[in-house]
Amino acid sequence: MLRLGVNIDHVATVRNARGGRLPDPVRAAHLAVAAGADGITAHLREDRRHIRDEDMARLARELTVPLNFEMGATEEMIALAERLKPHAACLVPEKREERTTEGGLDVVGQHNQLVPAVARLAAAGCRVSLFIEPDEAPIAMSAKLGAAVVELHTGSWCHAVADGHGEKAEAELARLRRGAQIAADHGLEVHAGHGLDYDTARTLASTTAFVEFNIGHFLMGEAMFVGLEAAIRRMRAAMDEGRAGRA
Numbered sequence: 001m002l003r004l005g006v007n008i009d010h011v012a013t014v015r016n017a018r019g020g021r022l023p024d025p026v027r028a029a030h031l032a033v034a035a036g037a038d039g040i041t042a043h044l045r046e047d048r049r050h051i052r053d054e055d056m057a058r059l060a061r062e063l064t065v066p067l068n069f070e071m072g073a074t075e076e077m078i079a080l081a082e083r084l085k086p087h088a089a090c091l092v093p094e095k096r097e098e099r100t101t102e103g104g105l106d107v108v109g110q111h112n113q114l115v116p117a118v119a120r121l122a123a124a125g126c127r128v129s130l131f132i133e134p135d136e137a138p139i140a141m142s143a144k145l146g147a148a149v150v151e152l153h154t155g156s157w158c159h160a161v162a163d164g165h166g167e168k169a170e171a172e173l174a175r176l177r178r179g180a181q182i183a184a185d186h187g188l189e190v191h192a193g194h195g196l197d198y199d200t201a202r203t204l205a206s207t208t209a210f211v212e213f214n215i216g217h218f219l220m221g222e223a224m225f226v227g228l229e230a231a232i233r234r235m236r237a238a239m240d241e242g243r244a245g246r247a
């Protein structure tokens, strides 16, 4: 079974462009679940550029499917996760100046900060996930840190595909497939995300080591043309085709 986690951050991006309360990202979360999402992901950034504290609190209160709380490993965010107790906490690198999460977490360099962060989140009952590059060193370190899950960053592959760089795309896909197997061999649950669309999700789904994809920006863009429900159903179908070996 390959799960689909829907990231609703960009419903909040559109809301915040005008101020006010609409469109409501929590409504999008409920609709995504009705359309077949297995979980909901939201990233509360330090600068609150999209999801806000009250969105996260409502999601934690209202959702009937697992909530994946994406966050930087800061005292503020860890304390909030301890209070809200989401199903999962996914630690991501966060730089103020970046447009989106660029690159995976430096789990080797930040080992000393991550040890207490992972321990506190796990003690709060969260499945701890680390968003990393698909390479042996960060995967091995994630296992050593006691994470239950790694989410492999698919951005380099998706950008290479989108830019038509065939050779680089092939190399990046091989890197992801190898990384997924290494992570599974370490006993980690393996997720993937960043920049996935119908075609890349279908292709990656054929690698059975992956058990969850987290997808946001593309789905929200598609939703403008076909509606959120149709976009999610089509994504679900693409993932199922890929998993069934029809990629």
Ligand code: PXP
Pocket: 007, 043, 070, 090, 092, 100, 101, 131, 151, 192, 193, 194, 195, 196, 214, 215, 216, 217, 218
């Ligand atoms: N997974 C993680 C850890 C992310 O940081 C993001 C982007 O916020 C995503 C998945 C979703 O990426 P996208 O919005 O490009 O689908």
